[in-house]
Amino acid sequence: MLPMENKLRHTLHCHHSHYGWDNSLAPALRVAPGETVEFDIIDASGGQLVADSTVDDVARFDFERLNPVSGPLWIEGAEPGDMLCVRLLDFRPSGWGWTANIPGFGLLADQFPEPVLRHWHYAPDGARPALYGDLAQIPIKPFTGTVGVAPATVGYHSIVPPRSVGGNMDIRDVAAGATLMLPVAVPGALFSVGDTHAAQGDGEVCGTAIESPMQVVLQFELVKGANIPTPRLLTGGPVTRHIDAKGYRVTTGIGPDLMTAARDAVRYMVDWLASANAMSAEDAYLLCSVCADLRISELVDRPNWIVSLYFPLQVLD
Amino acid sequence: MLPMENKLRHTLHCHHSHYGWDNSLAPALRVAPGETVEFDIIDASGGQLVADSTVDDVARFDFERLNPVSGPLWIEGAEPGDMLCVRLLDFRPSGWGWTANIPGFGLLADQFPEPVLRHWHYAPDGARPALYGDLAQIPIKPFTGTVGVAPATVGYHSIVPPRSVGGNMDIRDVAAGATLMLPVAVPGALFSVGDTHAAQGDGEVCGTAIESPMQVVLQFELVKGANIPTPRLLTGGPVTRHIDAKGYRVTTGIGPDLMTAARDAVRYMVDWLASANAMSAEDAYLLCSVCADLRISELVDRPNWIVSLYFPLQVLD
Numbered sequence: 001m002l003p004m005e006n007k008l009r010h011t012l013h014c015h016h017s018h019y020g021w022d023n024s025l026a027p028a029l030r031v032a033p034g035e036t037v038e039f040d041i042i043d044a045s046g047g048q049l050v051a052d053s054t055v056d057d058v059a060r061f062d063f064e065r066l067n068p069v070s071g072p073l074w075i076e077g078a079e080p081g082d083m084l085c086v087r088l089l090d091f092r093p094s095g096w097g098w099t100a101n102i103p104g105f106g107l108l109a110d111q112f113p114e115p116v117l118r119h120w121h122y123a124p125d126g127a128r129p130a131l132y133g134d135l136a137q138i139p140i141k142p143f144t145g146t147v148g149v150a151p152a153t154v155g156y157h158s159i160v161p162p163r164s165v166g167g168n169m170d171i172r173d174v175a176a177g178a179t180l181m182l183p184v185a186v187p188g189a190l191f192s193v194g195d196t197h198a199a200q201g202d203g204e205v206c207g208t209a210i211e212s213p214m215q216v217v218l219q220f221e222l223v224k225g226a227n228i229p230t231p232r233l234l235t236g237g238p239v240t241r242h243i244d245a246k247g248y249r250v251t252t253g254i255g256p257d258l259m260t261a262a263r264d265a266v267r268y269m270v271d272w273l274a275s276a277n278a279m280s281a282e283d284a285y286l287l288c289s290v291c292a293d294l295r296i297s298e299l300v301d302r303p304n305w306i307v308s309l310y311f312p313l314q315v316l317d
Numbered sequence: 318m319l320p321m322e323n324k325l326r327h328t329l330h331c332h333h334s335h336y337g338w339d340n341s342l343a344p345a346l347r348v349a350p351g352e353t354v355e356f357d358i359i360d361a362s363g364g365q366l367v368a369d370s371t372v373d374d375v376a377r378f379d380f381e382r383l384n385p386v387s388g389p390l391w392i393e394g395a396e397p398g399d400m401l402c403v404r405l406l407d408f409r410p411s412g413w414g415w416t417a418n419i420p421g422f423g424l425l426a427d428q429f430p431e432p433v434l435r436h437w438h439y440a441p442d443g444a445r446p447a448l449y450g451d452l453a454q455i456p457i458k459p460f461t462g463t464v465g466v467a468p469a470t471v472g473y474h475s476i477v478p479p480r481s482v483g484g485n486m487d488i489r490d491v492a493a494g495a496t497l498m499l500p501v502a503v504p505g506a507l508f509s510v511g512d513t514h515a516a517q518g519d520g521e522v523c524g525t526a527i528e529s530p531m532q533v534v535l536q537f538e539l540v541k542g543a544n545i546p547t548p549r550l551l552t553g554g555p556v557t558r559h560i561d562a563k564g565y566r567v568t569t570g571i572g573p574d575l576m577t578a579a580r581d582a583v584r585y586m587v588d589w590l591a592s593a594n595a596m597s598a599e600d601a602y603l604l605c606s607v608c609a610d611l612r613i614s615e616l617v618d619r620p621n622w623i624v625s626l627y628f629p630l631q632v633l634d
Contacts, residue, residue, distance in 0.1 A: 105617065106617055107616055107617055160618050160619060161618050161619060161620055161621035162571050162615075162618055162621050162623055163571060163621065164571060168615075168618045169569070169571075169614060169615065169618075169623055170614060170615035170617075170618060170623070171567070171569070171614040171615070171623065171625060172614070173565075173567065202612045202613055202614055203613050203614070203615060203616055203617075204615045204617050205616075205617065206617075207617040228585075229581075229585055230568070230569045230570065230571055230581065230585060231569050231571075232566070232567060232568055232569070232585075232589070233565075233566070233567035233569075233625075234564065234565075234566060234567075235564035235565045235567065235627075236564050237563075237564040238557070238558070238561040238562060238564060239561065239564070239565065239627075240555070240557060240561070241555070241558065241561070244555040244556065244557070244558070245555060246554075247551065247552040247553050247554040247555060247556070248490075248550075248551075248552045248556065249549070249550070249551060250488070250490065250549060250550035250551070250552065251547070251549055252486070252488070252547045252548050252549070252550075253547065254479050254480060254481060254486075254547055254548075258575035258576055258579070259575055259616065262575070262613060262616060264546075264547065268545075268546055268547060268549075272549070293612060294612065294613040294616070295519045295610060295611065295612050295613070296519055296520050296579060296611040296612070296613065296624070297486060297487060297488040297489070297519055297520070298479075298485075298486065298487035298488070298520060298521045299424055299520055299521075299522075299576065299579060299611070300422065300423055300424055300487075300520075300521050300522065300523075300524040301477055301478050301479055301485045301487060302477060302478060303478055304478035304479050304480065306479055306486055306487070306488065307613070308488060308550075310552075310556075
């Protein structure tokens with residue numbers, strides 16, 4: 001962990017947001033290394049979904065307004081080749097969130113063509129898990145799904161795919177206590193953050209997590225000329241103890257293609273949950289997205305690899 | 318967890334082993350559901366590597382003698398479509414093991430063409446971690462890398478790839494306290510087990526774990542007509558608390574192909590360990606294989622997916 005002093009605090013409100021990456025965007029704020037900034041972050045729907053939205057609003061979803069990020073932030077002294085260290089100091093979630101199956105989006109989009117919307121109301125301080133009706137309870141672990149710096153290539157770049165400069169990475173351990181390291185590609189770095197999630201499993205298999213507006217407090221530091229190829233993370237502590245106490249159900253996908261193996265593992269877990277826990281396949285799929293982890297068990301025993309989905313039993317108690 | 322009584326105990330010695338899967342093999346032992354069997358398991362080299370072996374023995378490796386499994390075991394009453402539940406009751410590791418880079422084998426075989434061999438001497442009761450010189454210390458968590466039943470298709474099948482009936486799965490949580498569920502494909506199931514590992518990370522990236530002979534005690538139960546598509550697992554408890562206390566370093570591979578992303582994440586971790594911890598790239602690669610976990614962070618943000626490698630910091634203390 002790098003030594004970082006809390007020198008100053010700024011607030012960047014969510015009206016300072018943009019809908020894609022573009023290194024010609026004017027900075028919304030300029031800070032020096034060591035400074036702390038509070039970001040006000042709207043949910044990934046850009047406010048299209050609110051606490052009384054229905055599934056019809058999912059069907060009407062405007063993808064042009066998807067995933068706004070707050071920023072960009074100019075980091076004084078940042079130059080291409082530097083490493084921007086982002087210390088995730090604090091998350092203040094709103095207590096409301098949503099999870100949806102958006103037609104055409106998600107790992108099993110072909111098998112789940114209908115829109116689904118579920119709302120979550122949870123204790124912002126994490127004192128109690130988020131309830132999924134009477135089917136499951138998910139411990140919250142807030143993190144930023146989209147976090148990155150502007151790419152070197154000029155022009156507009158879609159917010160959807162992550163890149164070597166970060167972006168929509170959906171790494172569920174970019175959470176409080178962690179330090180994310182990003183490769184700076186343009187002068188000033190042009191850092192932005194958004195797409196906050198109250199909880200998610202590795203894979204985000206249905207395409208959405210517990211999508212939830214929140215405030216995030218970040219501190220910035222710069223390492224000159226580190227030249228890292230892609231983002232790195234120090235988690236700052238264990239990453240699954242909030243959810244692993246009862247162990248896991250595990251399903252396996254086995255074959256020569258990792259993507260197919262991942263799809264199989266998820267489908268088999270959906271079937272297991274639906275049959276053993278009296279829930280619909282849609283609910284099982286959404287639950288896998290918010291709490292189950294896709295791991296690569298092996299990719300060396302030619303020609304068949306194994307992707308396993310780990311579903312934490314604690315959430316079903 | 319299924320109720321399973323400890324009715325009887327048998328011992329299957331390691332001379333009852335075979336080198337591939339074949340449903341015409343004569344059973345070495347017949348047991349009824351509920352019974353307990355102790356298996357004596359030789360290491361994955363089939364005894365070619367011993368405690369005083371050198372790297373020259375790796376270069377001379379005879380792949381025909383790779384990965385013997387103890388068995389097969391006939392389960393009374395087992396029929397195609399049944400689910401064989403294997404309760405992993407106890408592991409008695411030998412205290413010695415090896416990890417190797419075998420030329421042509423492993424995720425980064427193109428980047429690590431030279432044979433490497435490292436020996437481990439560890440406390441069989443797990444009281445102390447296994448030392449990797451003065452570079453790292455790995456908490457042991459013994460499990461069976463290869464465990465499965467005979468495939469339905471007649472003839473000889475290589476031991477190397479896993480299949481829908483299990484086999485060389487290298488799932489590191491098939492450990493004490495877990496229950497593995499296998500789809501029975503032939504009458505009597507014809508169960509075999511081998512390839513015991515004292516520790517491994519998700520992915521087994523260099524192709525070998527801490528390969529270690531040991532005794533394993535298993536209990537069997539049968540669920541008629543369950544018709545599961547691939548192996549399932551109940552872990553029986555948390556799976557990473559033995560190694561996660563200090564958190565993780567994480568590297569990321571980002572792009573449209575999961576295999577390439579996994580390779581990138583591993584290579585970037587090797588580089589990070591080599592530069593930050595003064596070890597050779599070969600040592601970093603082998604350490605990733607025995608303790609670091611490949612996770613799929615997201616595979617929904619088209620067209621770029623993220624595979625992350627989680628390296629536990631505790632082992633570097």
